[in-house]
Amino acid sequence: LGKSGYPFVIDCGERKALGHPFLEGGRDLRPFEARGRDVIEEMCALREGTIEYSWRNPNEVEPRDKLAYLVPLRLGGKDLVVGISLYPDDYVELFRAATVNNLRIWIFVLASLGLFFALIYLDLTGKISALVRLIRETRLEEGVVGRIPKELSGEDELSEAARAISEIASKLVGAYEEIEAYAGETTAMNEQLMSQQEELTGLYEALSQRTSTLTSMVEAVSAVTGGMDPKGTAFSVMEGLMERFGAYGAMMGMVRDDRIEVLFLGGYESPLYEKPPSVSLSGGPRSLIGKAVLTRSVQLWDLGRFDNWYLLYDPKVQSEIAVPLIHLGRVVGVMALSFDRPWSEVKVSVQALELTAPLLGSILASAEYAEKTERLYKLLVEKLLDLSELRDYETTSHMRRTELYARKLCSALGVRGDLLEEIALYAPLHDIGKLRVPPDIVRKNGPLTPLEFEEMKRHVLYGAEIIGEAPELRVARNICLYHHENFDGSGYLGGLRGEEIPLEARIVKLIDVYDALREERPYKRAFSHEEALEIITRGDARVRPEHFDPAVLRAFLEVESAFEQIFEEHRD
Structure with a gap:
C-alpha cells in the first residue's frame, strides 16, 4: 500500500502477530515502537478504528509516525484483529x-x-x-x-x-x-x-x-505529525466543518471528570455564548452534547421535536447534531454543529462527521496527554528547585524573580505562546548543575582558585545532564548548558557566539547577570538598580555590553523599571 504500507493480522488471544511482513511468529513489537508502548495490547483493546503510534522498521534507524486502521475478525475460533498501516505521506x-x-x-x-x-x-x-x-x-x-x-x-x-x-x-x-x-x-x-x-x-x-x-x-x-499544537489543529478542523456544512455555530469540548469543558466556540450570537460554558454531566445529561457523551452515540435535535435533553442557549438555533469523540474506547470529548434552519433543510453527511470524530478524538487525547506531561514537568521543576534550596545554593525569592524577569523580557522581545511559558518555567533551573559541584566550592567565602573555577564552570554541563535528553525538555537543557555563553564568543563552555547560542539562553544570560549584580555575594556587595543598569550597558571589569544579544539588551532597557519592581517586591 503506497510506498511502504502493508496489511497485518494480530491474534489477540495469544498476543502475537500471525501475519506481518517481518514480525510473524509472535515477536514482541515493543522494541519497534519508539515510545516503548505495547502496540499489540492497545490494538486488541481498540479492536476497530484508527490508532497512531511511532514505528521503527528493522532496516531503519529513525522512527516515523504511523497510522493503522483496524477491524475485528473471528476465524477458526480465533479472536483476530486485521489492520492496514500507513505512513502519513503514503x-x-x-x-x-x-x-x-x-x-x-x-x-x-x-x-x-x-x-x-x-x-x-x-x-x-x-x-x-x-x-x-x-x-x-x-x-x-x-x-x-x-x-x-x-x-x-x-x-x-x-x-x-x-x-x-x-x-x-x-x-x-x-x-x-x-x-x-x-x-x-x-x-x-x-x-x-x-x-x-x-x-x-x-x-x-x-x-x-x-x-x-x-x-x-x-x-x-x-499538522499534528508536523508538530503543530493539537488544540490549534482541532480548532482548524471545527472551523472547516462550520464552513463546509453552512453551520450557524459550532462547539467542541473536552470531557474532564464530571463535566465538559468547552474549548472551541464559533458562530452564535447569543450573549450566553460570550464566555464558553462548562456543561455538567452529573445528575444526568442536561444538554445534547451531554447526552452524546453519556450515551456514546450521535444525537440529533430539531425545533419540531423539542425535548428536555437540549438547553436552548441561542433562539436562532433550529437544529443541532452532537457527535462523541472517542479515543481507544474512552470518550475524550464531543463536537456539535448548530443550524439556523430545520434539520430537513440541512445538507450534512452524518457519515462524514463520524469519519472526522476519531481523528478529533485522537487530537484531543494528544492535547490531554500534553497537558498531563506539562504538569509533570512543572512538578519536576518544583522538586528540583526545592532540592536546590535545601542545599542553600539558591533561594526561593531568587528563583521566583528569575521566572518573573523571564516573562517580562520575553514579552518585550515578542516571544509568545509555548516558548514564553517554557522559558519562564525553566529559567529558575539555570544553575541546577551546582548540585553536583562540591559544596565547599559553591559556598566558598572568597575567590576561587583556577582549579576550583574550572570545576565551577562545569555546572552548566552537570545541569544539562540532570535535565536529560528528552525532546520535551530541550528549552530547559539549552538554558542550563548555554546561559554562560557570551554573544561575542568569550563565554563558556563552548565559546559559542551570536545566534549559535539558543534564544532562551541569551535571555537567561542577561537575567542572571542582573539578579547577581543586585544580590550580595561572599565576594561582592549588592548593587543598586541604577548601578546594575550602568554595569550592563557600559561594562566593568567582569561584564561587558558585548556579552549580551543586542536585541535582548534593547528589550531589557524597555522594561528595566519592571525588573527593579520585581526585585524590590521579592527581595530575600
Missing part, C-alpha cells in the same frame, strides 16, 4: 490517487449522459424527417381534395380517389399515434433520467462532503 499519495479516480468516474458518467441525450435527439429528428417525407410523397398539400378533377365520373374513379385519400389519412393517423406513443416513452424516460440525475447529484454532494472531510483529515494529520 496516506496523502493514496488519497490523491483516489481523488483522481473519482474525477475520472464523474467525467465518464457525464460523457455517457451527453451521448445518451444526443442519441435521443437524433432518433426523434429521424422520425420527424420520415413524417415530412410521407406528406411529400402523398402530396397532401393545402387544397388537394378541392383539386380533384371534376371530370372524374363513375363509381370506379371516385372510389379509387376515396381509397387513396383514406390511405393517406390512415398513414397520417398511424404516424401521429406512433409519434404520440414515442413522446410518452420519451417523457417517461426523461422523468426516470431526472430522478437518476437527482440521485447522482445527491451522491456527488455526499462524495464531495466525504472528499472534503478526508482532505481536512489529511491536513490535520500532517
Whole structure:
C-alpha cells in the first residue's frame, strides 16, 4: 500500500502477530515502537478504528509516525484483529490517487449522459424527417381534395380517389399515434433520467462532503505529525466543518471528570455564548452534547421535536447534531454543529462527521496527554528547585524573580505562546548543575582558585545532564548548558557566539547577570538598580555590553523599571 504500507493480522488471544511482513511468529513489537508502548495490547483493546503510534522498521534507524486502521475478525475460533498501516505521506499519495479516480468516474458518467441525450435527439429528428417525407410523397398539400378533377365520373374513379385519400389519412393517423406513443416513452424516460440525475447529484454532494472531510483529515494529520499544537489543529478542523456544512455555530469540548469543558466556540450570537460554558454531566445529561457523551452515540435535535435533553442557549438555533469523540474506547470529548434552519433543510453527511470524530478524538487525547506531561514537568521543576534550596545554593525569592524577569523580557522581545511559558518555567533551573559541584566550592567565602573555577564552570554541563535528553525538555537543557555563553564568543563552555547560542539562553544570560549584580555575594556587595543598569550597558571589569544579544539588551532597557519592581517586591 503506497510506498511502504502493508496489511497485518494480530491474534489477540495469544498476543502475537500471525501475519506481518517481518514480525510473524509472535515477536514482541515493543522494541519497534519508539515510545516503548505495547502496540499489540492497545490494538486488541481498540479492536476497530484508527490508532497512531511511532514505528521503527528493522532496516531503519529513525522512527516515523504511523497510522493503522483496524477491524475485528473471528476465524477458526480465533479472536483476530486485521489492520492496514500507513505512513502519513503514503496516506496523502493514496488519497490523491483516489481523488483522481473519482474525477475520472464523474467525467465518464457525464460523457455517457451527453451521448445518451444526443442519441435521443437524433432518433426523434429521424422520425420527424420520415413524417415530412410521407406528406411529400402523398402530396397532401393545402387544397388537394378541392383539386380533384371534376371530370372524374363513375363509381370506379371516385372510389379509387376515396381509397387513396383514406390511405393517406390512415398513414397520417398511424404516424401521429406512433409519434404520440414515442413522446410518452420519451417523457417517461426523461422523468426516470431526472430522478437518476437527482440521485447522482445527491451522491456527488455526499462524495464531495466525504472528499472534503478526508482532505481536512489529511491536513490535520500532517499538522499534528508536523508538530503543530493539537488544540490549534482541532480548532482548524471545527472551523472547516462550520464552513463546509453552512453551520450557524459550532462547539467542541473536552470531557474532564464530571463535566465538559468547552474549548472551541464559533458562530452564535447569543450573549450566553460570550464566555464558553462548562456543561455538567452529573445528575444526568442536561444538554445534547451531554447526552452524546453519556450515551456514546450521535444525537440529533430539531425545533419540531423539542425535548428536555437540549438547553436552548441561542433562539436562532433550529437544529443541532452532537457527535462523541472517542479515543481507544474512552470518550475524550464531543463536537456539535448548530443550524439556523430545520434539520430537513440541512445538507450534512452524518457519515462524514463520524469519519472526522476519531481523528478529533485522537487530537484531543494528544492535547490531554500534553497537558498531563506539562504538569509533570512543572512538578519536576518544583522538586528540583526545592532540592536546590535545601542545599542553600539558591533561594526561593531568587528563583521566583528569575521566572518573573523571564516573562517580562520575553514579552518585550515578542516571544509568545509555548516558548514564553517554557522559558519562564525553566529559567529558575539555570544553575541546577551546582548540585553536583562540591559544596565547599559553591559556598566558598572568597575567590576561587583556577582549579576550583574550572570545576565551577562545569555546572552548566552537570545541569544539562540532570535535565536529560528528552525532546520535551530541550528549552530547559539549552538554558542550563548555554546561559554562560557570551554573544561575542568569550563565554563558556563552548565559546559559542551570536545566534549559535539558543534564544532562551541569551535571555537567561542577561537575567542572571542582573539578579547577581543586585544580590550580595561572599565576594561582592549588592548593587543598586541604577548601578546594575550602568554595569550592563557600559561594562566593568567582569561584564561587558558585548556579552549580551543586542536585541535582548534593547528589550531589557524597555522594561528595566519592571525588573527593579520585581526585585524590590521579592527581595530575600
